[in-house]
Amino acid sequence: MKPLALPKSLLLRKPWEYRxxxxxxxxxxxxRLTLIHLANGGADxxxxxxxxxxxxxxRRNRIKxxxxxxxxxxxxFLQPAADVVFAVRDGFKPDTLGEVRELLERMLRGAGPARxxxxxxxxxxxxxxxxxxxxxxxxxxxxKMTQQ
Numbered sequence: 001m002k003p004l005a006l007p008k009s010l011l012l013r014k015p016w017e018y019r020x021x022x023x024x025x026x027x028x029x030x031x032r033l034t035l036i037h038l039a040n041g042g043a044d045x046x047x048x049x050x051x052x053x054x055x056x057x058x059r060r061n062r063i064k065x066x067x068x069x070x071x072x073x074x075x076x077f078l079q080p081a082a083d084v085v086f087a088v089r090d091g092f093k094p095d096t097l098g099e100v101r102e103l104l105e106r107m108l109r110g111a112g113p114a115r116x117x118x119x120x121x122x123x124x125x126x127x128x129x130x131x132x133x134x135x136x137x138x139x140x141x142x143x144k145m146t147q148q
């Protein structure tokens with residue numbers, strides 16, 4: 001695999017994968033963007049994009065391209081590895097990669113206990129081989145972001 005490629009294995013593709021993150025994940029809210037993340041017990045973050053209320057297909061696709069590019073360049077922006085859903089609402093303004101990066105840095109920097117909201121629905125415990133801890137209960141810490 002090329003070092004900067006974004007293989008399908010790093011994408012959430014099935015409805016049940018999105019549902020699991022929505023039901024058990026933590027939320028970090030920003031301006032017209034919510035980042036929902038749930039530890040996945042794997043080695044890499046995986047990306048999901050959900051866009052609500054944006055009627056223009058051109059605008060929706062541009063938002064998805066920018067978020068995918070951000071994720072491709074900053075795959076490890078959350079640690080430990082998590083399934084991450086970017087939920088975008090109508091009125092989302094950032095139109096460049098730099099603007100998205102700045103918005104996410106502000107969101108994650110301000111994601112203290114008051115900003116990160118846990119859902120009351122607990123996901124099933126992880127019981128994989130060699131697991132000393134439940135990865136879904138591990139705190140997610142923002143990793144150092146690279147400058148482009």
